[in-house]
Structure formats: structure tokens, C-alpha cells
Amino acid sequence: MTVSAAQFVDRRFARLVTEFDRLFRRPSDGGGALAVYLHGEPMVDVWAGFAHPEVRWARETVAMAFSTGKGVASTLVHRLAERALIDYDEPVATYWPEFAAAGKERITVREMLTHRAGLHRLRGLLPGPIEQFFDDAAVTAALAAAAPDPRHLVTSGYHGVTFGHLAAELVRRVTGAEFTDVLRSEIAEPLAAEELWFRVPRSERGRIATNFPRLTVAGMDWERGSRLLGRTRFAAAVDLTPVGFAEFISDPRLHDSVMPGLNGVFSARALARVYGALANGGQLDGYQVLRPDTIERMAQRQVFTPDYVLAFRIPWALGYHGVPMKPSKSDPVSAFGHFGLGGSGGFADPATGMSLGFVTNRLGGRLTPLGDARLARLGALAHNLARAA
Numbered sequence: 001m002t003v004s005a006a007q008f009v010d011r012r013f014a015r016l017v018t019e020f021d022r023l024f025r026r027p028s029d030g031g032g033a034l035a036v037y038l039h040g041e042p043m044v045d046v047w048a049g050f051a052h053p054e055v056r057w058a059r060e061t062v063a064m065a066f067s068t069g070k071g072v073a074s075t076l077v078h079r080l081a082e083r084a085l086i087d088y089d090e091p092v093a094t095y096w097p098e099f100a101a102a103g104k105e106r107i108t109v110r111e112m113l114t115h116r117a118g119l120h121r122l123r124g125l126l127p128g129p130i131e132q133f134f135d136d137a138a139v140t141a142a143l144a145a146a147a148p149d150p151r152h153l154v155t156s157g158y159h160g161v162t163f164g165h166l167a168a169e170l171v172r173r174v175t176g177a178e179f180t181d182v183l184r185s186e187i188a189e190p191l192a193a194e195e196l197w198f199r200v201p202r203s204e205r206g207r208i209a210t211n212f213p214r215l216t217v218a219g220m221d222w223e224r225g226s227r228l229l230g231r232t233r234f235a236a237a238v239d240l241t242p243v244g245f246a247e248f249i250s251d252p253r254l255h256d257s258v259m260p261g262l263n264g265v266f267s268a269r270a271l272a273r274v275y276g277a278l279a280n281g282g283q284l285d286g287y288q289v290l291r292p293d294t295i296e297r298m299a300q301r302q303v304f305t306p307d308y309v310l311a312f313r314i315p316w317a318l319g320y321h322g323v324p325m326k327p328s329k330s331d332p333v334s335a336f337g338h339f340g341l342g343g344s345g346g347f348a349d350p351a352t353g354m355s356l357g358f359v360t361n362r363l364g365g366r367l368t369p370l371g372d373a374r375l376a377r378l379g380a381l382a383h384n385l386a387r388a389a
Helices: 011-022 068-082 097-103 109-113 130-134 136-145 162-175 179-188 202-207 222-229 235-240 252-256 268-278 292-298 374-388
Strands: 031-038 041-052 336-339 345-349 354-360
Touching: 011 031, 011 041, 011 374, 031 268, 031 374, 041 268, 068 109, 068 162, 068 179, 068 268, 068 292, 068 336, 068 345, 097 136, 109 162, 130 136, 130 252, 136 162, 162 179, 268 345, 268 354, 345 374, 354 374
Parallel strands: none
Antiparallel strands: 031 041, 031 354, 336 345, 345 354
């Protein structure tokens, strides 16, 4: 059934849209968009709430989705691996010789994709003002020169921002082209998923929803909260972001950079189409993104030990995390994808053939942008509806 001239809901997923609409009933709830594919066919394409104060979310609205971009970047890496341009078990330095510095000569692509490169630190990586972190080349060169955290030999350490710089440089080294150009030609354009942006075209920046509230930790200023966090078992997480991170992510210059671990700007529709292919044997609308055997390999759990940054177990696959969609009674172990700070995310569930993309500008709950449960609730319901469809 159609709910407006532009929004669409298959009646089998009507309950999901009802739940989605409940999330954005007040202006203080912000806004968001939700898209679902099932066996390569669109089931849901809806939006609700506010993109800006007093401005409603529209079909063309997009949102910054933070770490959600890691899954998009990983999908591109797997396309190159499928063509034998990348071998998961080769050292990163085979393709990027400068990466071998400071004892990193044996770190493999597989380890990089599973957050075991020991390069989680962004805080203090570059000296001087935070503006230096807008310089992608400078950050990437500093990562190549950096010594790895020795804990990478034991377990994963979430590369909150740096993952994207590493993936983008690997793509550039093996293709000889810019990451954004390869993403556009390999995935975005063939899938009609244009709104997969890391460097947002200036002509499209008016479409980006305003994020709010200001980033805090437990209701405190980000830096003060980070200092307190540094006294706990989550101390390593403080190093994920540079000093002044709350101001950094609201600076318009962020959209001039290419940071696939942080600054992806997407529509829910574009995310659902990428993951829709991955949930459908790698194919959507006649375009084969990846072969089924590649999807099976890349979705296999590689690490499930306590992450030294996040301080709990993360089921890392090759560039994605597993998606246990609690509080569903059934746990779809085949689901994989990536969530982002504030609540956005996307995933594929090959077991049901379903994919889901969700973007929002309301960054988490009242106390923290972390641990947001909206996507988990929507995913659990969508999974159950897909099984019954």
C-alpha cells in the first residue's frame, strides 16, 4: 500500500512503519527515514519528523550516519578482493609500503578489517589544532607512520574513525583512483544508490539534516565526559576522537573530507539498496555487487573476544559486525552490517533475504548518543515480519 505520493509501504510491513512513526512524534524527537528490501524488492520507503527546526523531513533529506559508513567502505574493499586486487591475508604493506613503518609490516588486510591493526588512536595523532584532522592525507600518513597498540596481538580494538582512512587508502593504492570515484563507479551508480557520500557535493549539502543535540557523555560536555571516561575500563575509547570532537563533527568543512569511518552522509534508501543486494545473493536489479561465496566468507565471524577499546565482546566479521536483533525471540545469526553513533545503520540478513537502512538526525537518547536502541527495535520487528512474509 502507498501512504503518500512518494512514501511506500508493503502491507506486510505496516506494523514496522507504525513503530517507526512512534519514534518521531514531537519536534524534540528530530526525524529520520527507513527503507526495507526483501528478496531484492522494495518493501518500505518512509520518513517522518523534522530535518531542521520547523522543517519537515522530506524524500530528498539525507543524514550524517557516522560509523554506518564502515559497512559501505568494506563492501567496496570486498569487490576489489573478489577481483584479486586484494588478498585478505596479505600484509597491508604489500599494497601500501609506507604502512610497514613502526613494526606494522605483518599486519594483514584481514586484521585491518577486523579492527586488529592497533591503530585506534586519533587523539594526539597529529600535533596542533583540530583543523589538521580535516586533512585526510595528513591523517593517513600519520597512521602509516604510527606504532600499533600492542594489544592488537591479542584481540580487536575498535578503530572508530581511523578504520575509514585505512580502508580508503587501501582502495586508492590498489586502484590508482580516489576512493569516492571508485565507490561511485563500482556501487553507487550501478545500484542507483547515489546518496552514498563521504565528500558531499556542494550542490547537495542543503539536503543534510541538522544533527542534535550537541554531543555529550552522560549529560556532560564531551571533553569533560571523556576525561571521566578515561578513569574507567573504557579509557581506551577516549583516544578514538581528537580533542574538540563535538565541534569537529558540526563544522561544515567535515563534508569536504573523505572519512569513511565517520562522515558518511546517506539516505536510508541508498543503504537499504546496498544491503539489499548483499541479502539477495549479491544482486539487485540485475547488478551483481558480490558473488554469494564472497558474501558468505566476509560475513563469517572472525573475532569475538573482549575488544580492548569498547571493553566488551564484538562479533567482528570482515568489516562488519554481527547483528543480533534483540529483543527478538529469534536471533538471526546470518545478519551483518554496521551501526553508527547516534542510531543510524544498515544491515543485510541473507537468511530472510531482508535488508534495512535507517538514518536519523536525533543523536541517541537524553544521556548519551551511545547505545541507542531504535535500530535494534526496528530490526527485530522487520526480521520477524520478513520471516512471516
